[in-house]
Amino acid sequence: MLPAVLFLVAVAELVVFVALNYSGLRVADDPNGTGPAAAGAQIYLVEGHHYFVYVENTASAPTACAVAAIDGSGPVALTKKNSWSATTTQSEAGRTYRYTASFRSQVTGTAIVNCQGVNGGLMVKPDDTVFGYFAVAFMVAGGVALLASIAFVIIILRRSGAKRAALAASHPFQGQYG
Numbered sequence: 754m755l756p757a758v759l760f761l762v763a764v765a766e767l768v769v770f771v772a773l774n775y776s777g778l779r780v781a782d783d784p785n786g787t788g789p790a791a792a793g794a795q796i797y798l799v800e801g802h803h804y805f806v807y808v809e810n811t812a813s814a815p816t817a818c819a820v821a822a823i824d825g826s827g828p829v830a831l832t833k834k835n836s837w838s839a840t841t842t843q844s845e846a847g848r849t850y851r852y853t854a855s856f857r858s859q860v861t862g863t864a865i866v867n868c869q870g871v872n873g874g875l876m877v878k879p880d881d882t883v884f885g886y887f888a889v890a891f892m893v894a895g896g897v898a899l900l901a902s903i904a905f906v907i908i909i910l911r912r913s914g915a916k917r918a919a920l921a922a923s924h925p926f927q928g929q930y931g
Contacts, residue, residue, distance in 0.1 A: 755901075756902070756904045756905035757901075759898070759904060760898055762897055763898040767891065767894045771887075781880065781881040782879075782881075783797055785876055785877065785879075786878075787848075787874060787875065787877075788865075788874070790815075790873060790874065792867075793867035793868075794866050795864070797862065797864075798820065798822065798860055798864045799861050800860055800861040801857065802858055802880065803855050803856065803858075803879075803880035804855065804866075804880055805879075806818060806855065806856065807843055807850035807875070808850060808871050808874065809873035809875075810842070810849050810850070811873055812872050813870055814870065814871070815831065815869060815871050817831070817869045817870070818831055818854070819867050820860060821864060821865045821867065822860040822862050823862055823863075827859070829856040831856055832854065835880050836852065839880075843878065850874065850876045
């Protein structure tokens with residue numbers, strides 16, 4: 754019974770994680786947007802989700818960024834949210850970009866992200882921190898499933914040992930001498 758409960762806990766943990774983070778997992782897999790800082794980077798944004806802002810290695814960091822979309826336009830607050838999970842450098846189309854900031858989208862749809870103070874290329878990438886959390890959840894579920902497997906083997910071994918002991922007790926050994 755214990756192994757079955759542990760295995761069900763592992764499966765339930767993964768199912769609950771995916772159910773609660775389905776939108777984040779889907780958005781994190783969206784394509785990046787690139788472009789010159791003056792024209793902006795075109796990207797599909799989803800309201801409430803975070804995005805990483807990268808600039809070319811030789812470019813200066815942005816002082817401010819704004820989003821222009823059909824559903825709304827305006828400045829976005831630059832933060833360092835989830836900066837620990839952002840790749841320090843990112844390569845795309847033969848260019849190397851470095852992480853500078855993050856922002857939370859206030860619109861859903863195709864948008865142009867413009868940043869001031871950048872004198873080079875700009876790349877906007879969906880925050881993919883949720884993939885790291887998924888990896889941790891998967892390892893925890895795998896550990897619980899491994900624990901369930903070990904408990905299953907131990908229970909089988911103990912039961913077979915107990916059966917052998919009960920059989921030996923009920924039929925004592927009667928050798929040729931007694």
